[in-house]
Amino acid sequence: MKVACLQFNPQVGDFQGNVVKANTLLRDAEERGELQNLSWLLLPEMALTGYNFPNLAAITPFLEPTTAGPSTNWAREVAMRLKSHVTIGYPEIEPATSRRYNSTVTVSPTGEVLVNYRKSFLYYTDETWASEGPERFFRGQVNGLGEVAMGICMDINPHKFLAPWTAFEFANHCLQPTPVPLVAINMAWLTRLGPEEVAADPKGVDAETLAYWLERFYPLLKANADMPLTVIFANRCGTEGGVVYAGTSTVMRIEKGGSTKIFDILGQGEERLLLVDLKEPPKFAVTTGPPGQAPGQP
Template sequence: MRIGCLQFAPQVGDVDNNLNRADSVLSKANPDDLDLLVLPELAFSGYNFKSLQHISPFLEHSGSGITSLWARTTALKYNCNVVVGYPEKVDVSDNWPTSPEYYNSAIVVNEDGETIANYRKTFLYYTDETWALEGQGFFDGPIPGVGNASMGICDPYRFEAPWHDFEFAFHVLECESNVVILSMAWMTREDGRMFSRMPNEPDLDTLTYWLTRLEPLIRAENGDEVIVIFCNRTGIEDDAVYAGTSAVVGIQDGEVKIYGLLGRGEKELLVVDTTNPPYAKLAHRPEPNRPSVLHGELQMMNPSPASSTPTGSGGSQSSQPKPSQQNNEARTPTDAKKSPGKPHSSANSSKDSVASRRVRPSPQIQIPPLQDSSSLDSPSLPTPTAPSPTPLSMRPRLIIPQSPSSQIWPSSSPVPQSTQSTHSVRSILSNQSVT
């Protein structure tokens, strides 16, 4: 399956230019034989609206707005399914009198230009709550040429639900979906100037957090690969800094395979083919001194000379994520990587294996104790697998050397140093005036 993630930087209320930005990225990539194209949340309206009055001019009716028109045109042009987020306005005239309804939605258009699904965001962020209503649940259903898909926007619920609820991940398992689509406008709390200094580097803290929220999928032993599409946006809107890092990963038998990954600031179309081998894996390795804390690391595969990095994947993939904490607690899930079981020679051991699968314990979340403030400067700082924006005390400090206080510039007509005077012209004139 060939999947495209369009990561770009729309601006609030700049619909026409946002459409041009998306078209420019697509035209430059000129993808062929796509099965699915995914765009971020509220792709053309922008995201960081302050109120219902602020977003009102950009609300659209499902199937007839500018986003729906763009999705149909693009689906017909590239002969693929298109998923794109937009602010939906529901026509409630048939149910009058009633209040208007507005949703943070995503429309799904098939390769024939027909609308086959319209998903309304269920877990609202505080920015959404200023204007949108909650949808009735996550989406699941067939998408032609893709398979049985589950779709969500953002996760988890208001960041207040218990960590171990894993609402969306259990939804995917219950629906037995083989494709997961997450259209997002995911932010980082890092300073925008610092965060954007390395635009080609993915934000591995953010990627690891997303994957940790899918821990039940990683721990599942059904043997079937689940393709997960994280389509995020990049750029800055006022005080909102978006994390980028769009990715396509495969989860199977406790392994997380990276098929494609974009940097935090890249404006590109990520195109991957899931029938090709992945170019990296996300490994979870315990710290030697603190085995209860895990950290994520991208392991590069050994590509053949003919193989190449997936289109649009930029930056170095071998860097490790920074340490981070959330609400002063480093929530760390249980080991997210399990090796596939080896075949057993005896029938009894096979029965034991089947029995152990039937009675699989629920995921246990280990919360390590808080670190002392004196240990924050230690170079061997452990990195949790459920990161949130890195506290200021744990961020790397940028030291800019001061320029020298004075500097002697050579004159245009060099003079031997032995004959140079140590007095200024003003002091010489003042001495002469005294005599």
């Protein structure tokens, strides 16, 4: 299976500009022949609208009807062109109830909507306009991908930052009733670094963020699953309304006994496609220890 994360710097409220940027990055990769036999393309949380809307009034013009708005239409077009599954984040409004959600939609290579997942754990920014999804996280069979667990950014944190650190709600969801082989997280994850620090080293990995993500999947490391578990972190980069994003999109494999290896990883400021063939050996090994209590930033 060949998977890809499109890490880029969408700007809040600039839908057309974000589409142009995403299309340009994908077309460049296509011209290089990199997207042949792609199985799954993942984009960040709220990838084409931007994320950091200050309030409900600001985001209202960009809310999209359930699996029927411009983000879903873009995903359909790309999926059919690439003959690949596509998962993209978007701000959803449910027509029947007018409820609003921070969601992802997954479409098949034929353009069929397979999954519409609504974020379970809301970050402070989400709480100004969105409701928690009625179903906690997603896990199920996705035609063409197999059994998959999916979440959105804050989902991997303790609920509202009030639940016990060791509850590991999302990680334990990935283990029940048995370990799921493929996990994907679409993200708009912040960094503690300032914009000048990121700009000075755009290809550098945000090591603190990567370590935190690993900590939040500690139960998977200890599960001693018989089969390897693949985890995809599809993050964005750049700045938006005074906040800085961590980039560092990563595809990793957790092996029997908890050994963790990284297939590949992007830098904290890189705008490009992360391409990984899961049949190829990972590039890096990661040393992990017992979980701590470090604060996280979704």
